[in-house]
Amino acid sequence: MSVQDVRAFNRFYTGVIGALDHGRHLYTPYTLAEARVLHELAHADHLDAADLRGRLALDAGYLSRILNRFEEAGLVERGPSAADPRRRRVALTVRGRETAGLLDERARETVGALLDTVAPEERPRLAEAMRTIRAVLGDERAPGPGEVVLREPRPGDLGWIVQRNAALYAAEYGWNADYEGLVARIVADFAEDHDPHLERVWIAELDRRPVGCVMCVRDDVPGTARLRLLLVEPDARGRGIGDRLVRAVVDFARGVGYRDLVLWTNDVLAGARHLYRRHGFGLVAEQPHRSFGKDLIGQDWRLDLHRSGT
Structure with a gap:
């Protein structure tokens, strides 16, 4: 496998997703990074700013600006962490969960449109190939003991x-x-x-x-x-x-x-x-x-x- 193989796959898959999202405005009015922050907050019980930075590999200042915007819009609330008062807990408000749900629904519709083009008998093979890519490239962090x-x-x-x-x-x-x-x-x-x-x-x-x-x-x-x-x-x-x-x-x-x-x-x-x-x-x-x-x-x-x- 060569660098060109990986780049060719990236161009292909980016083109597929871009074609599916044409006219759908998947993340509007949010950026991709903002949508990722909302997604992480919607699918975790307890997160603070440090957790988000680690999970999303975001610059601390950039993440702080995103959270400030979300707080002003009533999407998140912040407070001291119960586990460590030096950290700031971040949680979605009811409005924030509704917003995250809307973005998730748009994403599901987009991916659903992609899956509709795949024959049912081919879907298990596609899913297994995707799991293999994620496993080989280390996409998923191994859960710690007791997690x-x-x-x-x-x-x-x-x-x-x-x-x-x-x-x-x-x-x-x-x-x-x-x-x-x-x-x-x-x-x-x-x-x-x-x-x-x-x-x-x-x-x-x-x-x-x-x-x-x-x-x-x-x-x-x-x-x-x-x-x-x-x-x-x-x-x-x-x-x-x-x-x-x-x-x-x-x-x-x-x-x-x-x-x-x-x-x-x-x-x-x-x-x-x-x-x-x-x-x-x-x-x-x-x-x-x-x-x-x-x-x-x-x-x-x-x-x-x-x-x-x-």
Whole structure:
């Protein structure tokens, strides 16, 4: 491989993205650097100015000017870091999250247009080639010990979701194999036929092993998404993983234009219900039923994505 090979690829891919963005004004009224700052703030729990400089390789003065502009526009708020008072914590406001969501939606539409030109059977090969480039060139920083990352599923992860749901609910609630069958059908439906622009799976990974998962899929009701199969391993609880997984679904569903986000759960799952309520979901219906070998009370929860600022 030569320098010319790399430069030729760069020219080709830049041309592809430029053609797709023609007339779309992807980052308007922000620069690419400003859009990257908004993206990082929208997809991280706790960041300060030093973190942003390190992640984006930006000059300190340039980043400071960006943050000043964002603060004046009501997009971010800054304060002392709880971990280190010498540092300044940076967080998006509600308006900032809405702005970041809009830019993310434009980016998804642009990339979606690109993927529409790729035959479905060729997409796995394209995705694997992109992962290879990133891995070889060291794009992704290796997470440190004890650091949780949310990622897309890899081969074998969907099977892990079925196995861990079945094992954990049997151990913690005594549910029988009927639940495993339900989870297997949900996962199989996603694997066989899903819209990557509107449906996603997240895997929470800790020290290179999966410790949690959640799904966002289309509901039968138009404009409505459904949160499914939220799970966190017992030894990984207490780290805010469930909170991050639910927030990922809420942000994604809002970003791609769903009006409502719904879910079905059971009253025995007290921890999950508390989590849903904290993110703005409201209980809309309850119904006793016998499933998975137990007498349960099923619950329907709903979140209005247009009204919520979660």
